[in-house]
Amino acid sequence: MVETPRQVVVLLASFAVMAGLPAIAAAAGRPDFVTLGSQVCIMAIAAAGLDLLMGRTGLPSFGQAAWFGLGGYTVAILAAHAGDGSLPGWVTGAWFAWPAAILVPAVLALGIGALCLRTTGISFIMITLAFAQMFFFLFVALKAYGGDDGLSMRRRNALPFIGPRDDVGFYYVCLAALVLVLLVLRRVWRSRLGVVLDGIRQNERRMLAIGLNPFPYKLAAFVLAASLGGLAGALHVNLFRFASPDLLHWTQSGELMVMVVLGGLGSLWGAVFGAAALVLLHVFLAQWTEHWMIVLGPILVAVVLLARRGVWGALGGR
Amino acid sequence: MSGLLEVRGLSKRFGGLVATDALDLAVGAGEVHALIGPNGAGKTTVIGQLAGELRPDGGSIWLDGADITRLAPPARVRAGLTRSFQVTQVLMAASALANVALVEQVRQGHSFRFWRPASGDARLEAPARVMLARVGLEARAATPAEDLSHGERRQLELAMALATRPRLLLLDEPMAGLGAAESAAMTALLAGLKGEVAILLVEHDMDAVFALADRVTVLLDGRAIASGPPAAIRADPAVRDAYLGTP
Numbered sequence: 001m002v003e004t005p006r007q008v009v010v011l012l013a014s015f016a017v018m019a020g021l022p023a024i025a026a027a028a029g030r031p032d033f034v035t036l037g038s039q040v041c042i043m044a045i046a047a048a049g050l051d052l053l054m055g056r057t058g059l060p061s062f063g064q065a066a067w068f069g070l071g072g073y074t075v076a077i078l079a080a081h082a083g084d085g086s087l088p089g090w091v092t093g094a095w096f097a098w099p100a101a102i103l104v105p106a107v108l109a110l111g112i113g114a115l116c117l118r119t120t121g122i123s124f125i126m127i128t129l130a131f132a133q134m135f136f137f138l139f140v141a142l143k144a145y146g147g148d149d150g151l152s153m154r155r156r157n158a159l160p161f162i163g164p165r166d167d168v169g170f171y172y173v174c175l176a177a178l179v180l181v182l183l184v185l186r187r188v189w190r191s192r193l194g195v196v197l198d199g200i201r202q203n204e205r206r207m208l209a210i211g212l213n214p215f216p217y218k219l220a221a222f223v224l225a226a227s228l229g230g231l232a233g234a235l236h237v238n239l240f241r242f243a244s245p246d247l248l249h250w251t252q253s254g255e256l257m258v259m260v261v262l263g264g265l266g267s268l269w270g271a272v273f274g275a276a277a278l279v280l281l282h283v284f285l286a287q288w289t290e291h292w293m294i295v296l297g298p299i300l301v302a303v304v305l306l307a308r309r310g311v312w313g314a315l316g317g318r
Numbered sequence: 319m320s321g322l323l324e325v326r327g328l329s330k331r332f333g334g335l336v337a338t339d340a341l342d343l344a345v346g347a348g349e350v351h352a353l354i355g356p357n358g359a360g361k362t363t364v365i366g367q368l369a370g371e372l373r374p375d376g377g378s379i380w381l382d383g384a385d386i387t388r389l390a391p392p393a394r395v396r397a398g399l400t401r402s403f404q405v406t407q408v409l410m411a412a413s414a415l416a417n418v419a420l421v422e423q424v425r426q427g428h429s430f431r432f433w434r435p436a437s438g439d440a441r442l443e444a445p446a447r448v449m450l451a452r453v454g455l456e457a458r459a460a461t462p463a464e465d466l467s468h469g470e471r472r473q474l475e476l477a478m479a480l481a482t483r484p485r486l487l488l489l490d491e492p493m494a495g496l497g498a499a500e501s502a503a504m505t506a507l508l509a510g511l512k513g514e515v516a517i518l519l520v521e522h523d524m525d526a527v528f529a530l531a532d533r534v535t536v537l538l539d540g541r542a543i544a545s546g547p548p549a550a551i552r553a554d555p556a557v558r559d560a561y562l563g564t565p
Contacts, residue, residue, distance in 0.1 A: 187432065187433055187434075187435075188432045188433075190435040190436065190437065191431055191432045191433055191434060191435060191436055192423055192428060192429050192430075192431045192432070192434075192436045192439075193429060193430055193431060193432040194432070194436070195416070195420055195423065195436040195437075196420070196423070196424070196429045198409075198411075198412075199409055199412075199420055202409045202410065202411060202412075203407055203408070203409055205371075205403075205407055206403075206407040206408065206409065206478075207424075208371075208390075208391040208392055209369065209391060209395065209400065209401055209402075209403070209407070209479075210395060210400075210420070210421045210424050210425075210478060210481075210482055211392045211395030211396050211400075211424050211425065211482055212392055212424045212429070213390070213392045213393075216430075217429065217430075220430070
């Protein structure tokens with residue numbers, strides 16, 4: 001993965017826009033742009049994690065929303081318990097709640113991934129979907145945490161220097177998290193681990209024949225993707241101060257897959273552009289018509305047919 | 319128990335078809351042993367069982383005195399038994415050098431390292447270049463495998479197998495699809511490995527077989543109908559009848 005000069009220019013320009021977004025929003029009198037920017041960063045984190053699993057390792061998980069929802073519910077549930085005094089107040093500090101929102105999905109993904117990775121192909125897609133649906137119905141049934149009404153969070157997790165109502169500050173936290181995740185993933189992509197994951201995607205039989213047992217590497221990718229899904233879910237629930245089973249709905253898993261494919265499978269940066277495209281299309285098309293999917297569908301078909309390597313590959317100009 | 323590889327009573331059945339029928343086979347250290355026979359004789363099934371991709375229904379496989387019958391394919395590679403494929407299995411998107419460097423990385427066993435870039439790592443690329451030079455591909459190191467010619471990919475396939483530093487190589491039709499000149503070059507390449515690594519060679523190119531093999535086993539319907547030095551096999555009337563034909 002080496003970016004072409006054109007791609008580097010696009011990356012720098014995009015980053016400049018993202019860094020200046022609150023100023024642009026203020027000048028345009030549209031504070032909602034800041035929320036939109038946070039949403040893009042959050043979905044991009046989840047999509048980048050999924051791209052490691054789906055694009056780099058070749059494992060199309062159709063259950064990524066489970067980790068997104070579990071991360072989100074982790075912070076919401078901690079906040080609910082802190083609110084009624086059954087847990088100490090410090091559990092709502094971001095320093096505790098966010099790592100917890102990464103660890104809970106990671107630990108569950110370790111076990112569930114070990115089971116799912118016994119299958120390949122269509123079976124893998126179906127079993128990851130099945131586990132995600134299991135968690136979806138668990139939260140629908142869990143009346144103690146709101147059931148299908150969801151669970152509100154009175155205030156965001158406490159962060160140093162940033163107030164609970166500071167939307168701009170929170171946006172910069174999301175942006176910083178995204179940049180950090182991308183810089184780390186870019187190293188992973190090109191590392192020995194990344195090369196092995198790519199080898200597993202291209203030709204698993206060959207990897208066995210050179211003496212590599214692919215299972216632990218696939219599991220590592222599965223757990224990493226789940227961890228990033230959890231982080232994104234925690235940020236999402238912080239942004240809207242609300243968690244509901246919708247976070248775990250299978251359509252959410254599908255949207256994450258669409259983001260990765262739209263951006264360009266296995267390209268990492270593509271996941272960010274795919275996430276941005278889908279979030280923005282969703283919001284702006286939904287202002288026109290509630291049947292926004294009718295417009296999104298053809299766009300997706302066109303990208304898949306005309307730009308095989310996605311938006312990012314088309315930007316590369318090769 | 320003298321050989322590097324000992325196969326005893328190996329049997330494999332696919333439904334009603336007996337693919338491998340109580341096969342005994344021995345390959346000594348440094349020996350080139352050719353396994354020949356008509357299409358459908360069960361040669362590739364034998365390779366599959368030796369490499370661990372197929373589970374035999376009966377019999378046992380011993381490598382250097384250790385029973386490897388139940389070992390998974392990666393564990394067999396670590397024990398010193400590596401296969402190559404009849405249909406080239408290389409990573410098409412990666413360069414020739416990256417393909418071999420990946421084998422070197424797996425052999426060294428540090429594949430969970432996730433921070434430093436793998437490409438440009440001299441600990442991987444230096445030995446990989448030596449391996450590419452060995453098969454005559456050093457000039458094509460930077461070329462993606464998908465842009466290599468068929469013959470070059472066969473060379474790369476061999477370089478990848480060699481990079482695991484095997485004691486026994488299972489070569490499944492290394493000459494498959496090669497022209498006469500390329501076949502001769504591959505035969506010379508394999509001849510250069512003689513004495514250094516033992517080879518079980520499955521091949522239809524009889525010129526190559528008789529030029530390389532120390533011993534030849536003839537397979538027919540999953541059974542060994544003859545086994546011995548090349549000259550004896552060539553003269554064996556049963557073998558002529560079943561496979562070689564009358565000159």
